[in-house]
Amino acid sequence: xxxxxxxxxxxxxxxxxxxxxxxxxxxxxxxxxxxxxxxxxxxxxxxxxxxxxxxxxxxxxxxxxxxxxxxxxxxxxxxxxxxxxxxxxxxxxxxxxxxxxxxxxxxxxxxxxxxxxxxxxxxxxxxxxxxxxxxxxxxxxxxxxxxxxxxxxxxxxxxxxxxxxxxxxxxxxxxxxxxxxxxxxxxxxxxxxxxxxxxxxxxxxxxxxxxxxxxxxxxxxxxxxxxxxxxxxxxxxxxxxxxxxxxxxxxxxxxxxxxxxxxxxxxxxxxxxxxxxxxxxxxxxxxxxxxxxxxxxxxxxxxxxxxxxxxxxxxxxxxxxxxxxxxxxxxxxxxxxxxxxxxxxxxxxxxxxxxxxxxxxxxxxxxxxxxxxxxxxxxxxxxxxxxxxxxxxxxxxxxxxxxxxxxxxxxxxxxxxxxxxxxxx
Ligand code: LLP
Numbered sequence: 001x002x003x004x005x006x007x008x009x010x011x012x013x014x015x016x017x018x019x020x021x022x023x024x025x026x027x028x029x030x031x032x033x034x035x036x037x038x039x040x041x042x043x044x045x046x047x048x049x050x051x052x053x054x055x056x057x058x059x060x061x062x063x064x065x066x067x068x069x070x071x072x073x074x075x076x077x078x079x080x081x082x083x084x085x086x087x088x089x090x091x092x093x094x095x096x097x098x099x100x101x102x103x104x105x106x107x108x109x110x111x112x113x114x115x116x117x118x119x120x121x122x123x124x125x126x127x128x129x130x131x132x133x134x135x136x137x138x139x140x141x142x143x144x145x146x147x148x149x150x151x152x153x154x155x156x157x158x159x160x161x162x163x164x165x166x167x168x169x170x171x172x173x174x175x176x177x178x179x180x181x182x183x184x185x186x187x188x189x190x191x192x193x194x195x196x197x198x199x200x201x202x203x204x205x206x207x208x209x210x211x212x213x214x215x216x217x218x219x220x221x222x223x224x225x226x227x228x229x230x231x232x233x234x235x236x237x238x239x240x241x242x243x244x245x246x247x248x249x250x251x252x253x254x255x256x257x258x259x260x261x262x263x264x265x266x267x268x269x270x271x272x273x274x275x276x277x278x279x280x281x282x283x284x285x286x287x288x289x290x291x292x293x294x295x296x297x298x299x300x301x302x303x304x305x306x307x308x309x310x311x312x313x314x315x316x317x318x319x320x321x322x323x324x325x326x327x328x329x330x331x332x333x334x335x336x337x338x339x340x341x342x343x344x345x346x347x348x349x350x351x352x353x354x355x356x357x358x359x360x361x362x363x364x365x366x367x368x369x370x371x372x373x374x375x376x377x378x379x380x381x382x383x384x385x386x387x388x389x390x391x392x393x394x395x396x397x398x399x400x401x402x403x404x405x406x407x408x409x410x411x412x413x414x415x416x417x418x419x420x421x422x423x424x425x
Contacts, residue, residue, distance in 0.1 A: 001034035001292045010339025012377055015403030019296055019336045022408055023375055026401050028298040029316030031386050035404040037292030042073040048259040049282055055099055057240045057285030058084045060383040064091045065411035078283045082109040089116055103170050114141045122146045122198045124171060129185050136191040145186055146198040146237055147172060149179040151214040155202030174217060183225055197221055200239025208253050215262050219269035226275055238262060240283035244290045246380050247330045286383040293382020299374045310347045312366055314376055317351015318358045319392040321385045325357045333361045337375035342367030353393050394420050
């Protein structure tokens with residue numbers, strides 16, 4: 001986080017709070033979110049995309065307090081399920097600033113979105129066009145709709161989080177003509193208001209070329225729609241997916257440059273074809289909450305596996321951060337509760353779950369005098385850690401605290417054993 005630093009005795013502080021105090025007051029494992037960092041990234045986006053809409057992708061991490069920050073900072077929100085929608089509505093977030101996503105939204109989810117009056121629904125299949133048309137008519141609504149277009153861009157990221165090549169589940173293909181067919185079908189339904197096209201090419205992408213290719217292809221499709229139907233669609237949603245730095249040497253795209261580049265490409269295609277420039281939306285998730293989060297753990301055992309490495313076991317694991325196991329993600333871990341002159345030892349930071357893939361950091365260097373009770377901080381865990389957390393092995397999911405200007409407060413309570421047993425008969 002932008003506000004993390006080392007205090008005099010060598011302990012890490014985040015948002016002006018000493019990690020030792022955080023561990024004492026809230027326990028470990030603990031998700032810590034630097035409020036000023038997150039809010040400033042929200043503002044950076046709002047500034048860079050001043051003439052566009054910025055919709056935070058709630059899947060990265062969503063709770064009531066985050067929704068309040070979004071409302072304060074004037075951003076919109078993307079939801080991918082009825083549950084995410086419920087969080088937003090529970091604190092009175094303006095429904096008109098919400099976009100509903102998903103490749104298999106249920107009838108109940110569509111109904112809820114329609115009744116709440118969400119700003120946009122992004123349709124992902126032919127069945128959904130018919131289904132949404134049916135429910136819109138039934139409820140007497142006329143939602144604004146976008147078509148999720150699979151642009152055929154090969155995003156350079158992990159296979160599980162690349163979403164614009166043809167052979168995956170999302171969207172309607174540009175290459176095969178399915179996207180154009182979806183446009184035809186929506187235009188034939190008077191109860192749906194087609195306002196634009198959407199594309200999301202994948203996540204944790206640092207090379208901006210793919211975003212630009214996708215933007216150009218979407219803008220070109222706008223021109224084709226005008227030619228075929230005489231309809232000028234006023235909006236393009238370019239998705240999210242911008243990468244963050246997890247370890248030394250990682251690069252992250254500059255948001256201002258990205259915004260300028262995307263705007264320029266879309267403007268050129270549309271102006272050349274005599275079309276008005278559409279309003280743009282972007283949907284960043286990771287870049288807003290990722291860098292401002294850390295996870296604090298307490299060291300339990302330190303096992304030297306002769307000649308190989310040191311295994312450092314902490315009190316959480318793949319239940320609070322599955323990204324290493326799932327995507328081979330890389331993280332930075334540091335001794336956070338004190339400074340050490342100990343020799344750096346090749347270490348593997350592992351959790352307490354019953355499987356050997358329960359790894360948080362595959363290779364890192366931690367000091368040789370590391371001992372039980374030391375606190376470890378893992379950086380940049382604000383996105384896709386709490387939101388992907390599980391109760392594997394009946395571990396309670398840790399609390400989330402927000403820190404700002406020397407104060408910490410719980411924004412999501414940690415689970416208790418009662419929570420784990422609730423609902424069992
Ligand atoms: N918009 C849509 C339609 C999306 O599907 C996503 C992410 C985003 C926006 C936000 O992408 P971001 O800016 O956060 O990269 N669990 C994976 C990431 C999955 C992303 C899914 N969709 C991970 O931990 O890396």
